[in-house]
Amino acid sequence: MNSNWREWRHITKLDPDKSIRPGEVEAIATSGTDALMLSGTLNVTKENVTELREQVKEYGLPLVVEPADPSGVIFDDIHGLFVPSVLNTPEPVWIVGKHEYWVKNTKNIPWDLVVPEAYIVLNPNSSVGRVTRAVCNLPAEDVAAFATVADRYFKFPIVYIEYSGTFGNPEIVKAASEAVEDALLYYGGGINSKEKAAEMAKYADTIVVGNAVYDNGATVLRETVRAVK
Ligand SMILES: CC(C)=CCC/C(C)=C/CC/C(C)=C/CC/C(C)=C/COP(=O)(O)OP(=O)(O)O
Ligand SMILES: O=P(O)(O)OC[C@@H](O)CO
Ligand SMILES: [Mg+2]
Structure with a gap:
């Protein structure tokens, strides 16, 4: 297991609100992906995150939980807790509000994770676009400026x-x-072939594959791994 998240090239995002057949879990875990991220915007609870963690943990890959809300956070038996802030939303709750609520109401946050x-x-x-009311029709220069604000x-x-x-x-x-200096650039969205994986991996440090696991299966997932490593 490479638990150094700064070196990951390929992450597989599994949705606690969807189900995977037991046979398929092994194929996903042995695809060559660097880590499994347990995450979704809708219908994620401590219960279904825990259930998914139990289903995947025996394969020894790094497990990261990426919560959409404090109610979906778990701390046990994971290697990372990646907490989003949405920069291009008009609603501060998605930038810092849920974070303040979480810290105020949680004892002993394991900050190292x-x-x-x-x-x-x-x-x-x-779902994430709708829920956060993100302003999405941004030209490249605006996206680049947000990226620089985040990074620098x-x-x-x-x-x-x-x-x-x-x-x-x-x-x-x-x-x-081109706008990011120190931060790692993640790209996620619609990667379901080796061509698409390779295209975005030209620019992103790390690609994230989600829906293709459910829509296309582990063979396609493996193809996306091979394209970037
Ligand atoms: C402070 C804490 C602990 C949590 C809040 C964290 C925040 C502000 C999250 C906002 C952005 C968000 C909802 C992230 C969730 C991760 C994500 C984008 C998952 C993918 O979502 P979709 O694929 O759009 O959703 P579904 O798969 O559920 O349709
Ligand atoms: O599900 P897809 O479209 O692969 O997107 C991956 C990930 O970025 C979702 O948060
Ligand atoms: Mg999704």
């Missing part, structure tokens, strides 16, 4: 270009990659 992520959400039809000003270690559910514009991802 916590990695902040600066999300730039670019698909208005995704707020010092977020991760800038995440999020097109969840649809394949994004490579020119925008390229502009973000």
